[in-house]
Amino acid sequence: MRVNFENLDLIPELLKKIEDLEIKIEKMSPPVNSKKDVARVLDVTPRTVNNYITQGYLQEGVHFHRKGAKMLVFIESAILEFREQLKKGMVKNEKVAV
Known part of the structure; x- marks a missing residue:
């Protein structure tokens, strides 16, 4: 079996592009500043x-x-x-001691 290592030098460039995309996505996400924002993110009511x-x-x-x-x-x-955690069902519907 023959392995071609010619494209290994592209890895740093690909990593940079992924990081740039993550930054763009983060900037596009609306902020979570209020209970209303939190409700929207969690898909529940305030x-x-x-x-x-x-x-x-x-x-x-x-x-x-x-x-x-x-x-x-x-x-x-x-x-x-x-x-x-909500999506994975890790949050139970029981009261939690505060």
Whole structure:
């Protein structure tokens, strides 16, 4: 069996193109700044987002932090990870101790 290594020098160029595409995709993704944004990303209602917070599914310091008494600042990467957990059924419908 004969192996052709002529195209190995294309790997760095392909990697750069993949990284550029990832940056473009990230820029195209709408931000996750509000409960409404989180609801859209999770494909639920804002009320469900409130329930997730009350029940401890979305945790302060992990998924969001407070800015003042009422304003929540969501952590986009944690919300996206939570969405993946929802899709995989890793989040149960039981109450979580807070």
